[in-house]
Amino acid sequence: MKGLHAAFAGAVLPALVSVGLGELFPFEEDQLSSSDIDTNPAISFGDVSDAPAPDTLPQCRGWPGSEDWPSETEWQQFNSSLGGALLRPTPPQEACYPGPQQNLTQCQWLSTQAGRTHFWLDDPLTTLTSWPQGSSCTLQGNPQGVCEKGGWPEYVVRATTVKHIQAAVNFARNKNLRLVIKNTGHDFGGRSMGAGSLSIWVHNLKSFEFLPSYTIGNYSGAAVHAGTGIESWEMFNHMAANNITIVAPGGGTVGLGGWLSVAGHGILTSKYGLGADQVLSINLVTPEGKFLTADPFNNEEMFWALRGGGGSTFGVITSVIMKAYPPISTAGASVNFGLTGFNNPSNASGTYPLPIRVNDGIAPPSNSNFGVNGPAFWDGVSLTYRYCKKVVELGGTCFRFVKSPHSSYIYPLGNNSFAFTSGQTIPTDNAPAVTTLLQPLYSQLNALGIPVTLPRLTNASLRLYAGVGGRTGAASPVNTRYRSRLFPARNFEDDALWNKTFSAIRAGVEEGNLLFHGWGYAPTVAGWPGATSAVNPAWREAALAGALMEVIPAGLTPSEAKALDEHTYKYTDAWKEVTPGSGAYMNEGDPAEKGWQWSFYGSNYRRLLRIKRRVDPWGVFWARTTVGSEAWEVVTDYPAGQNGRLCRVG
Structure with missing residues (x-):
């Protein structure tokens, strides 16, 4: 049964379909039919009007080896209903661990070369952050112990049609299985994994x-x-x-x-x-x-x-x-500078746990303006972030300039050394006007003793937002954990409040040795029908989305992981104190966020919960903080x- 995989042999006429006015791709026209269900009743549709009361349902989801876990015959019949799209993959990292699957040549390639390709994104199990798996099979050159599957799913449906998804949802619901959904694996909170689960892998739906x-x-x-x-x-x-x-x-x-x-x-x-x-x-x-x-x-x-x-x-x-x-054309420029004591950022390893790799856009660029004294460094960072308000008022963002690999970060680099990178991107056809907007920022940074120069912006230097195409995707697993907060515009408008806000940001980096990732914008424009949606209202008041990032060391014990949590919460709690009533971005948020219902959904949560209970009385779909x-x-x-x-x- 291990490694089940086969191509779907043919399509059937769709049935039992409820479709509105939307357009369909060919893969969406291939749907579950009554004949499929006649062959395998385990993939029968559900009916919310006939759903049992929650207190009559099993206490736990099925688990490998439990009495309600499907038999081998049932799994094979399910795979037949899918046309061979059922996988039972094992993690690629096991090539590094002692045992029958160990392959040191493959392990070396995974550690050094796979991240330059699309390998990890095309893997049915891998998520770019693996700590929610339990850190029991991380990518290491010389790991100890054995590779345990931990939080990775037991089975994966490689979905290439709507029929595959329908069959998987029905099988999971009817067989009391835990169900997860995985796309690219760009997931920092563990929502794309689950021990003993059936995973629907939608990565290949690319029409x-x-x-x-x-x-x-x-x-x-x-x-x-x-x-x-x-x-x-x-x-x-x-x-x-x-x-x-x-x-x-x-x-x-x-x-x-x-x-x-x-x-x-x-x-x-x-x-x-x-x-x-x-x-x-x-x-x-x-x-x-x-x-x-x-x-x-x-x-x-x-x-x-x-x-x-x-x-x-x-x-x-x-x-x-x-x-x-x-x-649309854009104009803008980057801002990079660092604190004295760090002389070679392009080859850094330092004490900070994030991998420092310039080519991945994780580290500061090697041409950063280092040599700034401590007070000037922090004053310059504060000034740059606060200046974002002027940028976003023109429809711009403070994150990075288009095509620049370096985003908006404050890096702790060890030995009381820090670096800062950011950029401003403004949609415009008038580059000289952007020069007029940005020059005061660079002049004020120069006055602090920070040697940054605004490049001459002309209409000839405008860049298309979409560029010329030819982009490729590549990524490596980095065991990163995010904790985020939406900083409202009001925090930027009052001097005293901004000073408190920036002090809380600075403390997380300077005292906590955590990486700060910031993105300045004003998502107030929604248009029709965007203004009427379940988006957390805190987004409409935000001027900066900030996150504290850390890499969870491999092999942490549960008690060590809890201690690390408490260390970080000291700083994220301080953020909440200066942003009362605001929220956070779940895709870059903490899966153990305190008060996550308000943080991630705000005043919309009660209505969302009523809808959830009505459309999914079984609790088929579950992920942490959803x-x-x-x-x-x-x-x-x-x-x-x-x-x-x-x-x-x-």
Whole structure:
């Protein structure tokens, strides 16, 4: 049974389908039929009107070896219903561990070369952060012990059709299995994994179509129809090929579906809004296993919830129709400087636990302006972040300049040394006006003794947001954990409040030895129908999204992991004190966030919970900090880990 895989042999006529006005890709027309169900009743559709009361359902999800775990025959029959799309993969990292699968040559390639390719993103198990797995099979050159599967799924459905997704949802619901959804693996909170689970892997749903003219309700204009598995780097290539602009994630390996379902920010956030604001129609598979379209006129509550109400919650998104814009030019510049004591950032290893690799955009560039004294360094960082308010007022972002590999970070580099990188990107056809806007920032930094120079910006130097295409995706597993906060615009407007805010940011880096990642924007523009969505209202008041990042060391014991949590909470709690009532970004947030219902969803949570209970009374879809997830818990002693059985609380 290990390694099951075969091609789907043929399509059948769709049946039992509920579709609104949306457009369908060929992979969406291949749906579960009554004949499929006659052959295997275990993949029968559900009916919310006939769902049993929650207190009559099993206390825990099925577990390998438990009485309610499907038999080998049932798994084989399920695989037959899928046309051979069922996998039982093992983690690639096991090549590094003692045992029958050890392959030191392969281990060396995984450690040094795989991250330059698409290997990890194309793996059905791997997520770029593995600590929620329990840190029991991390990528190491000379690991101790054995590679344990931990929080990785037991089986994976390599979904290439809607039928595959429907069958998987129905089988999991009918067989009381834990179900998870995985796209690219760009996941820092463990929502793409779960011990003893069945995973629906939507990574290969990459269809794309440009719609030059599309009308729905109050919107009439260009649009695109995009599969949920499209990654940001692929989206940029489609933009270049079609001479259009689409609001897309900033990180090249981010998948479309999970990004927009939790707000979704990007370089054009201040100009056009969040990812969720771009959506005109959504195709999805529901907890009942049915396929439908949600838009402003069909399945309206589902349409509201899916845009900002969280992924892995209300259904499996298969594709979306979203707004497209004319090609847009940008102008801007980077700001890089560092504190005395760190002389060779391009080859740093230092004491900071993040891998310092310039070519990955993780480390400061080697030409950073080092030699700034301590007070000037921190004053310069404070000045730069506060100046973001002027940038975002013109529709820009303070993150990085388009095509620059270096984002907005404050790096602790050991030996009382720090570096800062950032940039400003402004959509414009008038580059000299950007010079006028930015020059005061550079002049004030110079006055502090920071040797930065604003390059001469001319219209000849304008860059297309989408560039010329030809982007490729590559990534390596880095055991990073994020804890985020949305800093409201009001914190930037009052001197005393800003000083308190920046002191809290600085403490996390200077005292806590944590990396600060900041993104300045103003996502106040939503448009129709974006203004009516489940996006956390805190987004509309934000001027900066900030995150403290740390790499979780391999092999931590549960008690060590808990101690590390407490160390970091001291600094994130200080952020909350200066931003009362605000929220956080779940895609870059802490899976153990205190008060996550308010932090991630704000005043929308109660309505979202009512919808969740109505459309998914079985709790088919579950991931940590998603709506309704407080009714379940993973039985593990590893904090926020996914390496245990999923059971109902109480």
